[in-house]
Amino acid sequence: KEFEILFAKYIGSKYAIALSNGTAALHLSALALNIKHGDKIITTPITFAASANCIRYCGGEVVFVDINPETKLIDLEKIKSLLESSPSNTFKGIIPVDFAGYPVNLEELRKIALDYNLWILEDACHSPGGYFEDSNRQIQNCGNGIFADLSIFSFHPVKHIAAGEGGMITTNDEILYKKMLKLRTHGITNLQGEFINSIITATGGVVSDSYPGWYVEMQDLGYNYRITDFQAALGISQLERADQNLIRRKEIAKRYFDAFHAKKYIKKLNRLIPGHAYHLYIIEVEDRLGLYNYLRENKIFSQIHYFPIHLMPYYQKFGWKYGDMPVAEKYYANCISLPMFPALTEEEQEYVIDKINSYYE
Incomplete structure (x- = not known):
């Protein structure tokens, strides 16, 4: 309970529900929003699979919408086009993802959702501490419950707040909150x-x-999705460091940007955006596979985020194929995530930068 209260205060929401992991948070949210067999839900192809899988857990149909080429977030204009070209009441909700820590403009998305009577489930696993500025120039924290019905977070070891494992749902909706409390503990x-x-x-x-x-x-068919006391205690201790760790992430991001933004072999890279939480720092390059292997040979363990979900064999069973999400597919062909964590030293980061430069130069 203490962890929930402190996290809600940190994010700025009325309620927070701690869970065993981020996937459990997505599943419980999908249940609370009453996703059922045949319901069509919109989400992005560039995210971890669980963002889409939670729809399938409840029997819903996943509808992918391509990403914006600059932000790598789900493209709001493409969502509008899809909704405008579809019969009324075709879709039930939207699951946007604050990919890499870049906050979705939920104020703009909420306008779309209200026009089509859709709920919003924000996947904020990458963005605790992140924010966007609304039309009144007010700071809106990721997960604060102002524009999204529910928001979810993860406390996996690589996340901003690492509790060994764990998840959290935030909301301002008391009815959904009480429903999820029950579902979390076997109903x-x-x-x-x-x-x-x-x-x-x-x-x-x-x-x-x-x-x-x-x-x-x-009273209902629920699950054992409770977080342990040990995880909650770790979460509380990590929460105390969250702001300082976010400052460090932004310092690392700036150093990468300063090092690479003028390089011709860098096609695109994460920009310096005030509300970005910088869970990941991603560059887009030529010969991505060659660079990846070269970095590993030099003990630099970069990663790729993400293989487009619509091309996973499971989702190809539903008719999704190469060419359906051209922006996401082009992004995937060139993206590589560089080391990004608060304990990364300046010497280690300089080593990463030097090795990338040496590979291309």
């Missing part, structure tokens, strides 16, 4: 005001003025 409640069975049923046939102290009710 069971111990709150007397919510009990459905009579007191005499609960006591086993004994007349009483109140429910017995041992009595709990399973």
Whole structure:
């Protein structure tokens, strides 16, 4: 509970629900939003698979929309075009992703969602501490519940707030909050005001003025998605360092930008954006495979984020194919994520920069 209260305060939401991991947070959110068989939900192809899989867990249909070539976020104009060209009530909701730490402009997305009666589930796993500026020039923190119905976070070891593992859902909606509390714990409640069975049923046939102290009710089909006390304690300690770690991430991002923005062999790179949380720092290059192998030979373990989900064999079963998301596919062909974590030293980062330059020069 302490972790939930502190996290909600940090993000700026009314409620927070701690869970066993980020995928559990996505699944529970999908259940709370009542995704059911055949419901069509929009999301991006450039994200970790769980952002789409949570739709399938509930029997929904995943509809991918291509990314913006500059931000690498789901393209809001393409969402509008899809909605305008589809019959009314075709879609139920949208799952935008703050990819790499770049916040989706949820104010603009909310306008679209309201026009088409859609809910928004923000995947903010990459963006705790991130924000965007709204039309009134007000700072809107990722996950604060102002524009998204629900937002989810992850505490995986590589994330901003690392608790070994864990997840969190934030919301300002009390009804969804109470529903998810129950779903998190096997669908069971111990709150007397919510009990459905009579007191005499609960006591086993004994007349009483109140429910017995041992009595709990399973009222829905829920899951064991609770976070452990150990994970929560780690999360609290990490939360205390979150702002300082974010400052360090921005310093690392600036150094990469300064080193590479004028290089001809760098096609694109993460820009310096005030509200960016810099979970990842990504450059787009020629001969990506050659660079990747060269860096590994020199003990630099870069990564690729992400292989487009619509091209995963599982999603190809539903008819998705190469060519459906041309911007995402072009991005994937050139992207490479550079080392980005608060403990990265200046000497280590300089080594990374030097090796990339030496490969191309």
